[in-house]
Amino acid sequence: MDTKRRWYRQLYFYVLVAIVLGIAVGAIWPDLGAALEPIGTSFVDLMKMLIGPVVFLTIVGGIASVADLKKVGLTGLKALTYFQIGTIVALATGLVAINLFRLGDGVNVDPATLQASDDVTELVEAGEESHWWDFLLKVLPDNILGPFVEGQILQIIFIAVIFGVALNAVGRAGAPILDGVHRLTTIVFKILSYVMKLAPVGAFGAMAYAIGKYGLSTLTSLGSLIALFYVTSALFVIVGLGAVMLYLRLNIFQLLRYLREELMLVLGTSTAEPALPGLMRKMEFAGVQKSTVGLVVPTGYSFNLDGAAIYLSLAALYIAQATNTDLSIGEQLGLLAVMLLTSKGAAGVAGGGFIALTATLATVGTVPAAGIMLIFGIDKFMSECRALVNFCGNAVATLFIARWDNTLDHARARAVLRGEIVPHPADSQSADSQPADSQSADSQSADSQPADSQPADSQPAAEQRVTAGV
Numbered sequence: 379m380d381t382k383r384r385w386y387r388q389l390y391f392y393v394l395v396a397i398v399l400g401i402a403v404g405a406i407w408p409d410l411g412a413a414l415e416p417i418g419t420s421f422v423d424l425m426k427m428l429i430g431p432v433v434f435l436t437i438v439g440g441i442a443s444v445a446d447l448k449k450v451g452l453t454g455l456k457a458l459t460y461f462q463i464g465t466i467v468a469l470a471t472g473l474v475a476i477n478l479f480r481l482g483d484g485v486n487v488d489p490a491t492l493q494a495s496d497d498v499t500e501l502v503e504a505g506e507e508s509h510w511w512d513f514l515l516k517v518l519p520d521n522i523l524g525p526f527v528e529g530q531i532l533q534i535i536f537i538a539v540i541f542g543v544a545l546n547a548v549g550r551a552g553a554p555i556l557d558g559v560h561r562l563t564t565i566v567f568k569i570l571s572y573v574m575k576l577a578p579v580g581a582f583g584a585m586a587y588a589i590g591k592y593g594l595s596t597l598t599s600l601g602s603l604i605a606l607f608y609v610t611s612a613l614f615v616i617v618g619l620g621a622v623m624l625y626l627r628l629n630i631f632q633l634l635r636y637l638r639e640e641l642m643l644v645l646g647t648s649t650a651e652p653a654l655p656g657l658m659r660k661m662e663f664a665g666v667q668k669s670t671v672g673l674v675v676p677t678g679y680s681f682n683l684d685g686a687a688i689y690l691s692l693a694a695l696y697i698a699q700a701t702n703t704d705l706s707i708g709e710q711l712g713l714l715a716v717m718l719l720t721s722k723g724a725a726g727v728a729g730g731g732f733i734a735l736t737a738t739l740a741t742v743g744t745v746p747a748a749g750i751m752l753i754f755g756i757d758k759f760m761s762e763c764r765a766l767v768n769f770c771g772n773a774v775a776t777l778f779i780a781r782w783d784n785t786l787d788h789a790r791a792r793a794v795l796r797g798e799i800v801p802h803p804a805d806s807q808s809a810d811s812q813p814a815d816s817q818s819a820d821s822q823s824a825d826s827q828p829a830d831s832q833p834a835d836s837q838p839a840a841e842q843r844v845t846a847g848v
Contacts, residue, residue, distance in 0.1 A: 389577060393642035396578035397585050400646070404589025411590020414583040418647060421580025424573050425652035428566060430526040432655040433676045434538045435563045440669030441542030442556050450543075450669055453783050457674045460775055460782075461682040465721060467618060468684040468771075469714045472691030475610040477710075481602050482699025489701050489746035532680050538672070570655050577639075581646025588648065592758050600756045603696060607760055611688055611767045619684075619774045626781050627788070630774075632795040636660065637773060641766060648758070650765040650772075654679060657773060664794040665787030666780040674779050678772035683721060685767030689760060690717050690735055697739070697749035709744060716741050732757065 404411030441450055476482075517532050519525045525533035545552040545559075620630035634641065637660060640653035654675065662671045694713060698705050705713070720737040732750060739747040753760075780786035793800050 400585030417583025468687035665790035667785035684771035
């Protein structure tokens with residue numbers, strides 16, 4: 379059987395068609411489009427249902443399989459270091475863009491005349507009550523099941539790391555549990571392949587709702603700001619992240635092509651969360667060690683928000699310009715320093731971008747927080763771009779940290795990103811190799827990615843998975 383699917387039979391094509399149809403329905407029949415909201419939200423909820431188990435099982439399986447636990451800790455420190463540097467660069471990119479084009483000049487809005495809607499008032503209050511250290515407090519759960527029910531990724535990571543370390547420490551006594559973890563991982567990813575078949579339906583509903591609810595006219599009212607954000611974000615991905623990929627001797631455009639199904643899913647649903655399991659699976663197949671994938675990708679979803687960082691700095695300076703609030707270079711750098719902290723505090727929270735923006739403005743005090751009303755109407759149309767950049771940033775971060783940590787099979791990564799048909803690494807010596815074979819067969823029917831790029835998640839040893847020849 380030919381393992382290479384034609385482009386019109388792959389998931390990303392159907393998701394793209396669904397997005398176009400959703401835009402058409404929302405524009406022509408706004409009431410119908412707005413009524414389709416449950417379709418999009420239901421699909422996102424289904425994907426969120428799997429995020430907790432995927433993160434937990436991947437981290438536990440990865441940590442329990444490594445020989446040196448100190449290396450796992452060093453990987454985490456390297457990841458956090460990279461995330462902070464990336465956030466600073468993204469924030470600076472937004473500041474430079476809005477200072478060059480100064481789109482807020484001439485708007486001349488009096489903050490006292492701005493009337494906040496109920497939704498905006500709630501976000502402002504949440505932002506004013508938030509603190510930069512909130513994300514640290516979210517790490518520690520008060521019970522072991524709550525994080526999975528509430529979808530608290532940071533807490534799930536904490537539980538998984540502790541469990542994986544303990545499982546590694548007990549040695550042979552924990553072998554049956556580790557074997558069960560690998561087998562359960564195979565089942566969870568099989569469930570994921572079923573849910574992913576609904577991706578076009580979910581993307582259609584989400585896009586129809588967005589256009590039907592907010593209308594295309596909203597795009598034109600502040601079109602220049604939206605365009606600047608999209609262009610700045612595109613340059614950040616192509617130039618900034620592209621430079622990182624060039625350092626790794628990899629190609630950013632090949633990476634984007636490799637992740638096209640997930641990118642279409644993010645575009646259609648306006649959130650990167652549904653694409654998290656697919657990113658973890660594809661990074662592992664591309665040659666990144668399982669323990670590295672398990673730590674870097676989920677942590678990056680909370681700490682490595684490049685798109686949100688660009689949005690924060692650009693939006694804050696636009697509000698300052700529109701309200702005739704003059705900020706010196708020093709004050710702008712101070713604003714950047716505050717954003718470096720507040721951008722982490724609202725990670726994973728509904729309306730997180732607005733809450734982080736409000737928290738920043740409230741902390742600094744020089745820019746009126748009520749000014750967020752100026753951009754509230756277009757926030758929905760900027761969320762897709764934020765999510766796409768966040769997703770791309772985490773993909774590049776995973777490859778970079780894996781290379782830094784010597785857990786990247788570079789030859790395999792280059793082959794996979796070039797689109798070559800790369801066989802699944804064989805491990806016939808393991809009892810878990812049977813699920814891997816069935817996973818390979820299942821990849822013929824799973825529409826979530828091409829058959830030649832689905833990893834065998836059931837392999838028990840991450841080292842064996844990434845060091846096999848291409």
